[in-house]
Each structure stands twice: as C-alpha cells, then as structure tokens.
Amino acid sequence: MIRGDRAWGLPLLAKELTEQAVRKRTAVLQTVYSALLGGLTVLVFYISVYRDALGPFDILREGGRMFDLLMQMQLVGVYLLLPAMMCGVITGEKERGTLGLLFLTRLRPWSVILEKYLSRELAIGLYLLMAVPSMTFCFALGGLSGWNVAQGVWILALTALQAGAASIACSAYFRTTSQAFLATYFAIAAIHFGPLLFALLFPVASTIVSDWAVNFLNLLWNMGRDFGGSLEALTGWPIAPENDGTLASRVVPGDARAMMLASLTPFVFLERTSGLLDLAVLSLPSLGATFLCLLAARVCLVRRAFLEPKNRLLKLFRTLDRTFQNLNHNRLTRGITLTRESVRLPLYEPVAWRETQRKSLGTVRYLVRVLLVLEGPTLFLCLLMIIAQTGAGQSSFLMMLRQTLWAVCLLFVAVRSAVLIAGERQQESLDVLLCTPMSTRDILLEKMRGVRRLLIVLAIPLLTCVAVNAWWRTETRFHAGYFAQVLDPGLMYLFVALASLAIQLPLVAWIGLHLSLRIRSQTRAILAATLFLTLWTAGGLIVEWLIHGSLIRMAGGGRPAPSASVVQLVMPLLCPPLVIFDAETGRLSERGPIVYWTLCIGLQWAFLKLYRRYVLRNASRWLGRANTPPELAALRSISRETWSTEVPTAAVSGAPGS
Amino acid sequence: MSHEPVVLDENNAGEPAAATAPQAVVDVRDLRVRYGKLEAVRGISFQIPRGEVFGFIGPNGAGKSSTIRVLATLQKDFEGRVRINGVDVRSDPDKVRTMMGYMPDFFGVYEDLTAREYLHFFAAAYRIPLARRAGIVDDVLQLTDLTHKIDSQVDSLSRGMKQRLALARVLLHDPDLLLLDEPASGLDPRARIEFRELLKALQEMGKTILVSSHILHELAQFCTRIGIIEAGRLVADGSLSDIYRLLSIRRVVHVQVAGEMQPLAEGLRKVEGISQIEEQTDRLAIHVREEVLPIEDLHQELVRLGARIRMFQPEAMDMETAFMKLTEGVTA
Incomplete structure (x- = not known):
C-alpha cells in the first residue's frame, strides 16, 4: 500500500445521509413539518396581524411579533425532533451488533461520533431551513431587523447543536434506543435546570463559580472589544455595541449569577445581545456544554460499546423483594404471607394465565410491591400536608404530586401495553400463538388481563390523591363561605377525576396495545407510545394556548371571543389529558359547568368503547392473520364447560396421546 | 431456463383429476403472495396426498416461508385457492388451525416457562380437554425424548431440545398436517440427526408433513416428494426418482x-x-x-x-x- 494513501471523505456521514434520504418516513416527516409550519404561519398571521388590521398599512411593522412566535415553534420542533432523530445513532449500531464492525475500520472514535452527529444536525438543519419562507414573510412585513434574524438563526443553531450533543452522549452511554431517548430529555433538562438547582442547593459555591465565570466572560469581552474596535474601524462591521459597560451589567443588569446559570440555555439571554461580540461571548457557555457532551460521547463510545442486557426493573423488584422480606421477618408479623402465587397450570385461558401468573408486572406479589412503593410515599405526603395545613403551599405541592403521579401512571400503562404484542413478536412466539385456534379477540383480551391488574394498582395512589384533594377543596370552600351544594368544585373535581381514572388509564392502555399491534419492534413500540402520549398532552396544551390565547387577545380587554369559547369546549374532547390537567390545576369551572363535564366524560367513555371495538375488530388485519367470518365463529363458539369435556380438534387417531 | 413448473406426477399435471382432490391433505392452486410491489409467490400449484412427506426446497427469498405462512393461516392477503383437508384457508381458518401444526424457522418458545407449563399452555390454547392434557403432554414429551426435562426452564434447554420441544408442541392436538419451516437450521449434527429420526417416526405414524429446508441431502433421505421453488415459482414438483429421471x-x-x-x-x-x-x-x-x-x-x-x-x-x-x-x- 502506498504510504499516505488515506481515503479522504466522510464515509459514515455519506452512508447516514443516504439512508435518511431513501427512508420514506423522512419525506413524510418533512412534508408534515413543513405543512405544519406553513399552516401555523398562516394562522399566526391571521390571528395576530391580519384580523386586527383596519387597513393595509396596519399590518406593517408586525413582523417582529410573528417572527418571535415562529422562533418559539422552531425551538419546540428542535427539542421534539432532534432527540428522537439523534438518540438512536449509536444505540442503533449497538442493537444491530454493527458498532464493533465500525471499530474494525479505519474510522477513529471521534470520526464516528462527529459523522453521526453531523448527519442528524444536517437533517435538523433542513427542517430549520423550511422556515425560511415564513421568516422572509415576517421580514417583509417590517418591524424586524437583519440583526434580529441573525440572532434568531444563531440561537436556533446553538440549541440544535446542544440538544444534539446531549442526545448523542446518551446514545453512546446507553444500550438501547428507548433508554437513550428517555435519558436525552433528562440530560437536556439537567443542562437547563441543573445550574439553577445547583444555585438553590449550594448558594455559596454557586456564587463563587458564577463570579469566576462572569469575570472570565467579561475579560474575554473586553479583549474582544479592544480587538473588535480596531477590526470595526478597519472593516466597518458592527462588532462591539455602541453603549459602554461590562457585558453582565448591560445584558443582565445586577444579576451576574443568574446570567451565568442560565447562559447554558441559548435562548434565555442571547436575544438581549446588541452586537456580534456580545453574541459570541455569551454563546461560549452553551458551546462549552455542547463540547462537553461530545467529549462524553467520545469517552463512552468504546467503553460502553458492548453492554450486557440488564433488566433493571427486575433488579429493582428483587431488591425491593429482599427489603420487604427482611422487614416482614420481625416479632410482630413473623414472616406472614398474605398472598401466595398460584402454582397451577393454565386451565382455560392460557394467555391470561401467563400474563397474570408468569409476568413480573402481572403477578400479585409484584403488584403489591409496586403498590407499596407508590402508595406509601403518596399517603405519607398527603397526610403530612393535611396535618401541616399550609394553605396555598399545600395546594401547589399536592397539585405537583398529583400531576407527577398521573404522568408516571399514564407512562407506565402506555409502556406496559405497548410491549404486549411487540414483545411476543420480538421473542418470536407470536406466530406460534396465532396458529392456535384462539381468536385474535380472545388473545388480546386475555393479554389485557395483566394490564388491568396493573391499572387497578396504579389507580389506588391516584385515588388517594384525588380523595385528599377533593376533601381539601370542599373544606376550604366551606370555610370560605361559598355555596358548595350546587356546583361544589370539590364534588365536580371528584366526579371528573374519578371518571378520568376510569376512562383515561384504559384508553392509554388500548392506545399502547394498538401501537403494539402495528409496530414490529418492541423498542419502537415503547418509543411510539411514550412519544404519542407526550405529544398528545403537550400538543393539546400548546395548541390550546396558541389558539385560545390568540383569540382572547384578539377580542381585546381579556374578554373571550365566541370562537375562543368553542375552542375551550372542544379541546378536552380532542385531547383527553387536558381534562386531567384542568382537574389538577383547578380550572374545571373556568371551562364549563358540571353538565358540560358530564357530557364530555360521556363522550370520552363512548370514544373508549368505540376505540376498543375498533382495535379488536382490526387486530387480525394488522397481525396479517386470516380470520374466520364472525357468523361462523359465533356458530362454532363453545363454552368453557363444553370444551373441557369434548374434543373439538381433529380426529385423534394415531395421536401420541391417544 | 423455463419457469414453467416441471410436473412429474401424472396425477398432478395441470388441473388435478377430481378423484385425487379429496385425498390431498394440501391443495394449493395458483397461489400468489404480494408484499407491496414485491410478488413473493407467483402462482404456484401443488398437492400433497395424505401420508406424504413433501420437501420444499428453494434458495433464500424464493417464497417457501410465504407459502407455508399461507397454509398456517398467518398470511391473510393472498390470491389463489388453498385448502387443507378440503377446508379453505381463507373462509374457515379456525378449522384449519385445528388440522395443522406449524413450526416456524425459529423456536417460538416462552423462555420464562418450564417445559411442562409451555406444553400445558398450548394444550389449553388448542382446547384439549382438561382430563386428557396431562397424558398427552407426557406422551409428546416421551416421543420427543424430553421427559427428563419436563420441569426444566425452557431457557435452560439446548437448541436441539428447544426444537424438539417445539415439535412436541406441534403434536399436542394431533394435527393431520405438520408444517415445518427450516426445522434443522442452526442445529448441530447430532441434534440434526435426532430430529431427522423423529420426523421419520412421524412419517411412519402416517402424518402428512411439509418440510422446507436448505439442506438438500437431508430432505432426500426421508421426503417422498419434492417441490423446488425459485423466485416465487415452482420449477419442479414430483418424487425424487421422477426428478432424477427428468434430469438424467x-x-x-x-x-x-x-x-x-x-x-x-x-x-x-x-x-x-x-x-x-x-x-x-x-x-x-x-x-x-x-x-x-x-x-x-x-x-x-x-x-x-x-x-x-x-x-x-x-x-x-x-x-x-x-x-x-x-x-x-x-x-x-
């Protein structure tokens, strides 16, 4: 081989880009994203600019407001899309077993990381470029300077770089895509809120660090100003700002520590900069965080390339098992056993038997442990709050507790039901099960038996919270002298919360099952269920906030326009998690009276029933399984008693058992 | 080379005689399976009379598994007519499921169960009467030489044993037809020989077997008929001697x-x-x-x-x- 005959180029980047380009879902996503962006641009223009305008000149100089809104949407898009796109870049190779093959090539670890990173950054760049027509439109409206646009683009770029780096670090660290996906959001939250938490927990240390950081940034800024001044004189570019003073005093007057703490998040302070130098210096913390994430990815890439699967949930349960057994062995209880696991063999409903007797999250003893883990702290905190009687503080704490519990329970149910069929598919036992004479409906209903048990267990701590909250509301209203008999918010809350428990947990379970039937891989099914739930909830809140807020603004004087009322009434039907949000934030009365909520709950219940029927009816089609016509199946259906004594199968001549 | 199937059995040449149809356990006519734009099976026809062992040979992607999945009622969308014991797969798949046992090219076993629990699970799924289940499970375990592993966890069994356990599961409801998709793949030579002997025993019991494989000389040892499939078309169908004669x-x-x-x-x-x-x-x-x-x-x-x-x-x-x-x- 000729020395120095190195192949220049970026083969991994080329391969990744080619793969993305040929995927059908890339085109679909891009189309949907651009359509969404275009639609929202039109909507924002119509609501915030056009409808208020009395003449053509009134719409001028409104571009700045529109641009800000578009920027916010783009930021949401980056945070939603990029982790999903980036978190699988390394874990995907690990799951396919191809990462080792990459190490055998001439590609260096840094090259692998950067090429993978670039491939997704370029893709997200394409999504951001889709906003160019909208931005041009805003610019044409006026009220927006070239500097504002440059600032906006730079903030978006920094956000994309940082979120992408956090994602690829998680991808290099974790073994599976689902773990990396979830961890990415925690990592991004840690980057944004970690410094603030650090300042709250360690005020002295954070002051020292922030002072040092601000001084360092000021030093850089002063150096840059001196250099930039001469460069500015030479080139005529606006490098240093016109007004004088240190960076901290101008950008965040009097709060240098806060500036340092929040400067990791690009969109917090960069908007306030007034010169290229400000922008450059204040971007350093964010870029530093990005570099550290990439460094972490590089360190983890080889060290954590070949990880053995660890069932952490099982490990956690075993640890809890040991703890509870130790606790149980005392003088009082003497190792008392409340429930014993059945050791019977399956009799009539084999799938239900396996789900409830052999699956960790279906057996009574594990569910009791889950219940104790959730109910114990919930009960303790609720009692503590009741005893403490801290008024508003109590209310907000309980609200946070309830919302967290709701989110955990819904996610738990979604993930559990998303693996029902996808799990069978992954362990290659689905075909064998589908070959039996069991109908698809029976298989699914029996599969859901384990989930039903879990729903009951998860409902108990939620019920505890709901009951305490309802009691507390009634008490405070009674003391405040309101008429609690007719439209008691406590009772209304109790009704809506209980109905939500009875409807939304099963609804999420059926949605999870639906995704499980449609999606082939278990990881993808979990991701899809989590993503769907997040988007459904967050999307509902955002859409309502955007549309409803704009409609009220448009009506002026804080009065809701008629169309705003319609949006307010319709949204809970389109996005059922909004009901929970309203109930837990005490906004039920704002939206409508108890009659409205009764109707809303009724419609949601009807939707649940219809959706369940739809899933059961179409399951065979989604599984690709041939189905016996319903009338023939009904004729042939035999009761449990009958088939326990008769032989409905083929003739048994020559049977091993005959 | 022509893609017209070389049909060597006079009974099966062209449209089969009406008299032979009732005897055929498997009757496939002009079967076509499409996955989107890809036509995996392109109009194949064949019959398998009762008691025959039909070897299904073809390269990867030839359409063997697709054909077997249609017979196993796992492929809803297909064209043509497929009957098992005279029952149409499309119109009454539940009945077909009681007549056949399907063993996919992977084990399809539940690792978290014992061998006994696994077999009882499927005995319940096949609605075998409670009173007879224990006896049947013992019998199939004996036939597959797994009696000593009855209470072992499935994940502790070797590949060969898992394969035999899968076969035991297929035999639970005493089907007329066994559909075995690549049953010997991934097995070591000993396990392969044991499995072959097991199939010979089943053949002697009068079972009709459709077995697909890449390992040609193994099929030659116990198959009474061979179907060679390529690119979704049946290029030859007949007894071994017929095929040899044709090629000779x-x-x-x-x-x-x-x-x-x-x-x-x-x-x-x-x-x-x-x-x-x-x-x-x-x-x-x-x-x-x-x-x-x-x-x-x-x-x-x-x-x-x-x-x-x-x-x-x-x-x-x-x-x-x-x-x-x-x-x-x-x-x-």
Whole structure:
C-alpha cells in the first residue's frame, strides 16, 4: 500500500445521509413539518396581524411579533425532533451488533461520533431551513431587523447543536434506543435546570463559580472589544455595541449569577445581545456544554460499546423483594404471607394465565410491591400536608404530586401495553400463538388481563390523591363561605377525576396495545407510545394556548371571543389529558359547568368503547392473520364447560396421546 | 431456463383429476403472495396426498416461508385457492388451525416457562380437554425424548431440545398436517440427526408433513416428494426418482480418450440419442438423451468407434445437482 494513501471523505456521514434520504418516513416527516409550519404561519398571521388590521398599512411593522412566535415553534420542533432523530445513532449500531464492525475500520472514535452527529444536525438543519419562507414573510412585513434574524438563526443553531450533543452522549452511554431517548430529555433538562438547582442547593459555591465565570466572560469581552474596535474601524462591521459597560451589567443588569446559570440555555439571554461580540461571548457557555457532551460521547463510545442486557426493573423488584422480606421477618408479623402465587397450570385461558401468573408486572406479589412503593410515599405526603395545613403551599405541592403521579401512571400503562404484542413478536412466539385456534379477540383480551391488574394498582395512589384533594377543596370552600351544594368544585373535581381514572388509564392502555399491534419492534413500540402520549398532552396544551390565547387577545380587554369559547369546549374532547390537567390545576369551572363535564366524560367513555371495538375488530388485519367470518365463529363458539369435556380438534387417531 | 413448473406426477399435471382432490391433505392452486410491489409467490400449484412427506426446497427469498405462512393461516392477503383437508384457508381458518401444526424457522418458545407449563399452555390454547392434557403432554414429551426435562426452564434447554420441544408442541392436538419451516437450521449434527429420526417416526405414524429446508441431502433421505421453488415459482414438483429421471435425460457424460478427439466427436454426432458434444481441452462432454441411448450403450458406441477410453464418467446426479440444474439463483 502506498504510504499516505488515506481515503479522504466522510464515509459514515455519506452512508447516514443516504439512508435518511431513501427512508420514506423522512419525506413524510418533512412534508408534515413543513405543512405544519406553513399552516401555523398562516394562522399566526391571521390571528395576530391580519384580523386586527383596519387597513393595509396596519399590518406593517408586525413582523417582529410573528417572527418571535415562529422562533418559539422552531425551538419546540428542535427539542421534539432532534432527540428522537439523534438518540438512536449509536444505540442503533449497538442493537444491530454493527458498532464493533465500525471499530474494525479505519474510522477513529471521534470520526464516528462527529459523522453521526453531523448527519442528524444536517437533517435538523433542513427542517430549520423550511422556515425560511415564513421568516422572509415576517421580514417583509417590517418591524424586524437583519440583526434580529441573525440572532434568531444563531440561537436556533446553538440549541440544535446542544440538544444534539446531549442526545448523542446518551446514545453512546446507553444500550438501547428507548433508554437513550428517555435519558436525552433528562440530560437536556439537567443542562437547563441543573445550574439553577445547583444555585438553590449550594448558594455559596454557586456564587463563587458564577463570579469566576462572569469575570472570565467579561475579560474575554473586553479583549474582544479592544480587538473588535480596531477590526470595526478597519472593516466597518458592527462588532462591539455602541453603549459602554461590562457585558453582565448591560445584558443582565445586577444579576451576574443568574446570567451565568442560565447562559447554558441559548435562548434565555442571547436575544438581549446588541452586537456580534456580545453574541459570541455569551454563546461560549452553551458551546462549552455542547463540547462537553461530545467529549462524553467520545469517552463512552468504546467503553460502553458492548453492554450486557440488564433488566433493571427486575433488579429493582428483587431488591425491593429482599427489603420487604427482611422487614416482614420481625416479632410482630413473623414472616406472614398474605398472598401466595398460584402454582397451577393454565386451565382455560392460557394467555391470561401467563400474563397474570408468569409476568413480573402481572403477578400479585409484584403488584403489591409496586403498590407499596407508590402508595406509601403518596399517603405519607398527603397526610403530612393535611396535618401541616399550609394553605396555598399545600395546594401547589399536592397539585405537583398529583400531576407527577398521573404522568408516571399514564407512562407506565402506555409502556406496559405497548410491549404486549411487540414483545411476543420480538421473542418470536407470536406466530406460534396465532396458529392456535384462539381468536385474535380472545388473545388480546386475555393479554389485557395483566394490564388491568396493573391499572387497578396504579389507580389506588391516584385515588388517594384525588380523595385528599377533593376533601381539601370542599373544606376550604366551606370555610370560605361559598355555596358548595350546587356546583361544589370539590364534588365536580371528584366526579371528573374519578371518571378520568376510569376512562383515561384504559384508553392509554388500548392506545399502547394498538401501537403494539402495528409496530414490529418492541423498542419502537415503547418509543411510539411514550412519544404519542407526550405529544398528545403537550400538543393539546400548546395548541390550546396558541389558539385560545390568540383569540382572547384578539377580542381585546381579556374578554373571550365566541370562537375562543368553542375552542375551550372542544379541546378536552380532542385531547383527553387536558381534562386531567384542568382537574389538577383547578380550572374545571373556568371551562364549563358540571353538565358540560358530564357530557364530555360521556363522550370520552363512548370514544373508549368505540376505540376498543375498533382495535379488536382490526387486530387480525394488522397481525396479517386470516380470520374466520364472525357468523361462523359465533356458530362454532363453545363454552368453557363444553370444551373441557369434548374434543373439538381433529380426529385423534394415531395421536401420541391417544 | 423455463419457469414453467416441471410436473412429474401424472396425477398432478395441470388441473388435478377430481378423484385425487379429496385425498390431498394440501391443495394449493395458483397461489400468489404480494408484499407491496414485491410478488413473493407467483402462482404456484401443488398437492400433497395424505401420508406424504413433501420437501420444499428453494434458495433464500424464493417464497417457501410465504407459502407455508399461507397454509398456517398467518398470511391473510393472498390470491389463489388453498385448502387443507378440503377446508379453505381463507373462509374457515379456525378449522384449519385445528388440522395443522406449524413450526416456524425459529423456536417460538416462552423462555420464562418450564417445559411442562409451555406444553400445558398450548394444550389449553388448542382446547384439549382438561382430563386428557396431562397424558398427552407426557406422551409428546416421551416421543420427543424430553421427559427428563419436563420441569426444566425452557431457557435452560439446548437448541436441539428447544426444537424438539417445539415439535412436541406441534403434536399436542394431533394435527393431520405438520408444517415445518427450516426445522434443522442452526442445529448441530447430532441434534440434526435426532430430529431427522423423529420426523421419520412421524412419517411412519402416517402424518402428512411439509418440510422446507436448505439442506438438500437431508430432505432426500426421508421426503417422498419434492417441490423446488425459485423466485416465487415452482420449477419442479414430483418424487425424487421422477426428478432424477427428468434430469438424467439431459445427463452429461465426460469422456477422455487416447489420441485425437476430433474424429471421435465426428463419429459420435451421427449416433442417435446424443444431443450435443462439447470438445473441451482434455475431454469430451457428451449430452445424452438417456431414454434413447442408455449410458451403457454409449460406452459400447465409443468402443465401436475405436476409442481407447481413459475415463468414462457420467455426471453424478444428486439433490444438489438437481437443484442447481433446476434453479438459476434468482429471487423474487
């Protein structure tokens, strides 16, 4: 081989880009994203600019407001899309077993990381470029300077770089895509809120660090100003700002520590900069965080390339098992056993038997442990709050507790039901099960038996919270002298919360099952269920906030326009998690009276029933399984008693058992 | 090579006679399976009479598994008519499921159960009466030589044992037809031999078996009929001897002689039954129509023409040769 005959180029980047380009879902996503962006641009223009305008000149100089809104949407898009796109870049190779093959090539670890990173950054760049027509439109409206646009683009770029780096670090660290996906959001939250938490927990240390950081940034800024001044004189570019003073005093007057703490998040302070130098210096913390994430990815890439699967949930349960057994062995209880696991063999409903007797999250003893883990702290905190009687503080704490519990329970149910069929598919036992004479409906209903048990267990701590909250509301209203008999918010809350428990947990379970039937891989099914739930909830809140807020603004004087009322009434039907949000934030009365909520709950219940029927009816089609016509199946259906004594199968001549 | 199937069984040539239809456990007519734009199976037809072991041979992606999945009621969308014991797969799949046992090319076992629990699970799924379940489970375990592993966790069993456990599961409801998709793949030689013996025992019990495999010489040992599928088309269907006979018609005999080959080749071209002669560097490759000119007669002809024969080698005909001759290595 000729020395120095190195192949220049970026083969991994080329391969990744080619793969993305040929995927059908890339085109679909891009189309949907651009359509969404275009639609929202039109909507924002119509609501915030056009409808208020009395003449053509009134719409001028409104571009700045529109641009800000578009920027916010783009930021949401980056945070939603990029982790999903980036978190699988390394874990995907690990799951396919191809990462080792990459190490055998001439590609260096840094090259692998950067090429993978670039491939997704370029893709997200394409999504951001889709906003160019909208931005041009805003610019044409006026009220927006070239500097504002440059600032906006730079903030978006920094956000994309940082979120992408956090994602690829998680991808290099974790073994599976689902773990990396979830961890990415925690990592991004840690980057944004970690410094603030650090300042709250360690005020002295954070002051020292922030002072040092601000001084360092000021030093850089002063150096840059001196250099930039001469460069500015030479080139005529606006490098240093016109007004004088240190960076901290101008950008965040009097709060240098806060500036340092929040400067990791690009969109917090960069908007306030007034010169290229400000922008450059204040971007350093964010870029530093990005570099550290990439460094972490590089360190983890080889060290954590070949990880053995660890069932952490099982490990956690075993640890809890040991703890509870130790606790149980005392003088009082003497190792008392409340429930014993059945050791019977399956009799009539084999799938239900396996789900409830052999699956960790279906057996009574594990569910009791889950219940104790959730109910114990919930009960303790609720009692503590009741005893403490801290008024508003109590209310907000309980609200946070309830919302967290709701989110955990819904996610738990979604993930559990998303693996029902996808799990069978992954362990290659689905075909064998589908070959039996069991109908698809029976298989699914029996599969859901384990989930039903879990729903009951998860409902108990939620019920505890709901009951305490309802009691507390009634008490405070009674003391405040309101008429609690007719439209008691406590009772209304109790009704809506209980109905939500009875409807939304099963609804999420059926949605999870639906995704499980449609999606082939278990990881993808979990991701899809989590993503769907997040988007459904967050999307509902955002859409309502955007549309409803704009409609009220448009009506002026804080009065809701008629169309705003319609949006307010319709949204809970389109996005059922909004009901929970309203109930837990005490906004039920704002939206409508108890009659409205009764109707809303009724419609949601009807939707649940219809959706369940739809899933059961179409399951065979989604599984690709041939189905016996319903009338023939009904004729042939035999009761449990009958088939326990008769032989409905083929003739048994020559049977091993005959 | 023509893609028209070479049907060697007179009973199955073209449209089967009405009299043979009721006897066929499997009756496939003009089966077509599409996955989007890809046509995986392109109109294949075959019948398997009761008690036969039908070997389904073909390269990867030929359409074997797709065909078997249709028979196993796992492929809803297909064209053509597929019947098992006279029952249409499309119109009454539940009944078909009670008549056949399907073993996919993977184990399909639940690792978290014991062998006993696994078999009882499927016994319940197949609605075997409670009173008979324990006896049947014991019998199938005995047949598959797994009695000593009855309370072992499935994930602790070797690959061969898992495969036998899967076969035990298939036998639980005593199906007429066994659909075995690549049953020997991934097994070591011992497990493979044991599995083969097990299939022979099932054959003796009168089961109708459709088995697909890549390992041709294994199929040759116990299959009574062979279907060769390529690119979604059945290129040959018949008994082994039929296929051999068919391919032997165009048998090639390699001959080395002392002296000039040219005059000998000229002489041979006048002999009836020789379709082609290839003059190679050190030999003649003589293509013989065996039904006209048996191999022994060709030897006599060579002697008659004065050839001093150094080598007389009819090309060996085995399953692999047949497969290579009948297929072109294309996929659907």
